[in-house]
Amino acid sequence: MSIGHTLLGLLESGPRHGYDLKRAFDGKFGHDRPLHYGQVYSTMARLLKHGLVEVDGIEPGGGPERKRYAITEAGITDVEKWLAQPEKPEPYLQNTLYTKVVLALLTGRSAAGLLDTQRSEHLRLMRELTERKRHGDLADQLVCDHALFHLEADLRWLELTAARLDLLAAEVAE
Amino acid sequence: MSTTDNLMEAVDLHKAYGPTPALDGAEFAIRAGEVVAVMGPSGSGKSTLLHCLAGIVRPDSGSVLYRGRDLTAMSDAERSALRRGEFGFVFQFGQLVPELTCVENVALPLRLNGTRRKEAEARASEWLARLEVGELAGKRPGEISGGQGQRVAVARALVTGPRVIFADEPTGALDSLNGERVMRLLTDAARDTDAAVVLVTHETRVAAYSDREVVVRDGKSRDMERVA
Incomplete structure (x- = not known):
């Protein structure tokens, strides 16, 4: 699963903190494999670097983990492309x-x-x-x-x- | 599994239809409250095994012990009485009586056992509600869907409080969603009433509702719990 695209998709409904993103991800998709905080923050740093999200605000007195992220127009386009692209069917030939x-x-x-x-x-x-x-x-x-x-x-x-x-x-x- | 734990036990069953052997030394055992799936390819003998266990077909040799009594040694009348009183049946196509309403269909086994109409229909209504088809009580089988009809059939199988339920491809005519609903309701009700379920199916997703699996191949049975 593409964690980056999934987190981006979750941001489409509105800006969230990293902690909220992790909770939303775990609740919807992480039944057997919850995200580590480290994964969330490293993914958000990458999305930020590529201009797919931006920092919408920082909680007063908070460190980097209190950043609130918002999806950018480029991010929305990226999610749309990912959703529209069919997943490659698993050929199951290595048995x-x-x-x-x-x-x-x-x-x-x-x-x-x-x-x-x-x-x-x-x-x-x-x-x-x-x-x-x-x-x-x-x-x-x-x-x-x-x-x-x-x-x-x-x-x-x-x-x-x-x-x-x-x-x-x-x-x-x- | 010791013999005394078993509610029903079949030993060395043989049955042939003409020159064709349908069962060739099949064995089977089930405890109260247990759901056992009987699987196997078409023509492997799984339905014949179910019919022998249920006392519908008499095997050529071998024994079927139910609570210590050998079905193969009983008269037809005794086996009929056992089937009416202690066994319940669900088939692939509900086999409801088309002229009767759903509540009358479910009440039928009780009526055949001598229960008065009012009491029989009251108990039938309770089972219809439990199978989530209470609102269909007054409808006839032709007016309801296949999935609903199969839940009515399950209610009819359970209404007498049977100790063993024989289900022969109970979801075979249903789509996945309806099939799963029937299996969930059937196995929940059986567990609640401590009834044993002999479940003949070729669908592994249906067999996954069982506690244990017996595979029949070429008339011989194999308890898959004892594999490996």
Whole structure:
């Protein structure tokens, strides 16, 4: 995730102090990974240097951390460009599991057992996320759903591979 | 898991339809309050396993013990009585009676067990409300959506206070949102009433509502908790 663009986006609704920005970020996006203060201030320093934010005011008696930041026109344009640009889809072609399955077949180990073990591990995580959804708010549900759909796709691949193990074993043996 | 902990236990089940074996030594166990997902490819035998556990189909050999009693040794009448009194069923398509209103549909298992109409419908209304479809009590199945119908079907499965709920692809005909709602309500209600749920599904996101998973392949079952 681009922290810089996210903080810029949060500033569009009005100027904020670094501390407020961190709180807003953590509340909306930082469920599992809250920002460190250092990250906020180093990011704001970079945005300031590039003219994407400006200092809107400084609290009397405060140090640098009491600065209030506002987004500039250049900053708004930057956020708009970032939002309009599609994210590059992950190709998922580097697959450790596939490598493990082939190596298991090559070395006479149980590829079916490996797939079953992985399946159990995936479902265990899916259960955890489903339980979290049960008690979470809408943001939690959407974040967990994103993970659940990806895990589900992995599981479908595991099932399909399990169903094709004999074919793969024959191909690997050639 | 010791045998005494199990509410239901199936041992070495065999069932063939003509020359085709549907179950080939399948095993299964479930405790009270537990949700167990039964998964497997199409034609693997998972629905046959559910039907044997529920006493709908008699296996060719093997036993299904429910609270110490062997279903395979019971008469048809005894198994029917068990299904009406202690088991609840949810199928892929709610299979509600189209001529009856939703509250009458939910009250039906109670009426078949001899409960008076007023009391049966009062309890049915409570379950409809709990499944968040209380406002549909007077409507007929043809007047409600698929997701609503499935919640009515869950209410009907739970109204008798069953000890085991058999759910065969309960979300198979629903979109993701409605499917999740049905699963949340079904598993919440089962946990609250300490009912066991045997959940046949091919969807891993639905299976994630379970406590444990059993995979059926070629008529043989595998408890995935014991893998690795």
